[in-house]
Amino acid sequence: MEKINFNRTGRLLAASAGIATISFLASEYFFRLAFKRVDYVPETSADKQKYADAYWDYVDWFKKVEKEHWTFTISGEKEHMSAYFIPAKNRDSKKTVVISHGYKGNGETMSNYAKMFYEMGFSVLLPDDRGHGESAGKYISFGWLDRLDYLQWLQKLIVRLGDQAKIVLFGVSMGAATVEMLSGEQLPPQVRCIIADCGYSSIDAELTFLLKRQYHLPKYPFYPLVSTINHHRLGYYLGDVSSIEQLKKNKLPIFFIHGEKDRYVPSYMALENYQASDSEKELWIVKDASHAESFWIDPDEYKEHITKFLEKYY
Structure with a gap:
């Protein structure tokens, strides 16, 4: 019977938890960046x-x-x-x-x-x-x-x-x-x-496009997490938009x-x-x-x- 390497398993679990935490914190950052009100009009684009x-x-x-x-x-x-x-x-x-x-x-x-x-x-x-x-x-x-x-x-x-x-x-x-x-x-x-x-x-297509173009990031796991945050704060998932x-x-x-x-x-x-x-x-x-x-x-x-x-x- 194969022995369980508890040290290795623990490290994997810790790494997975760390990745999940980082993904959630990044998604919260993206949500605030994109969705939180700004009480000023940003400067227009250079073009x-x-x-x-x-x-x-x-x-x-x-x-x-x-x-x-x-x-x-x-x-x-x-x-x-x-x-x-x-x-x-x-x-x-x-x-x-x-x-x-x-x-x-x-x-x-x-x-x-x-x-x-x-x-x-x-x-x-x-x-x-x-x-x-x-x-x-x-x-x-x-x-x-x-x-x-x-x-x-x-x-x-x-x-x-x-x-x-x-x-x-x-x-x-x-x-x-x-x-x-x-x-x-x-x-x-x-x-x-x-x-x-x-x-x-x-908004699904738009945010996915901007994640890739501006941040060089994939849709997953960030978009689903941002959508979940939005549902919690505003009452609907981004797929509705x-x-x-x-x-x-x-x-x-x-x-x-x-x-x-x-x-x-x-x-x-x-x-x-x-x-x-x-x-x-x-x-x-x-x-x-x-x-x-x-x-x-x-x-x-x-x-x-x-x-x-x-x-x-x-």
Whole structure:
């Protein structure tokens, strides 16, 4: 009968426990890095620094334009959710757009898109998502819980503008994924169409992609552990956060925009999202554009594409 080497077994068990502990601590680090709110807007990527002067001109416009501060309170939070509403120049206009911001941004960071739609005759609603800006929330939900908050923003818009309101959902990056995930919910008939610029197909695919690209780490064991931590903190597993699954239920016309050279949310995700939706749809892959750069490369062309889509479906 073979003798058991207790010393060797003990060393193996100790090593396994050590690896498990290191994996958990690393996963907790990644969770906090990716999901914990940050009360400032991080500096933009180096490839978009050249647009800084134009960006701050748009922010200056946002600060000066007439607007209303809207709020509502969510369950379990003492603070409120926050959004800014900019009425259309023509106060009788029923045209309105809800603009969903990107990761670690806020409504103000979408000033360029707000001004574009405002000049097209729209009223504009700019929410701050959970864990961002002036809104409540300890953690970022990557659009999943935000989609439910947007249902409340839509009801407030309809109360403000009336049943004749005509609403466009628009988002960029995480905001694009937010409106894509919102598309699978029971939306009021006032919502006419969706425009999604560089949204991810799922948070599973996006985090796996970034783990490999930025940290040179495999999906396992980190992703399942981060998902478990998220379930404990926010009540759902990361596998639930899927634009693709929500888009399968979408019935609205949708316009997908994505930068050809996006290295943060790869452009193949736009194709996956496009293929998931059976509604009327269009896709524009913007030549030479990096992540969320499509507007900045040529604002006039960007506006022209959106105008043509809205003329067809809005």
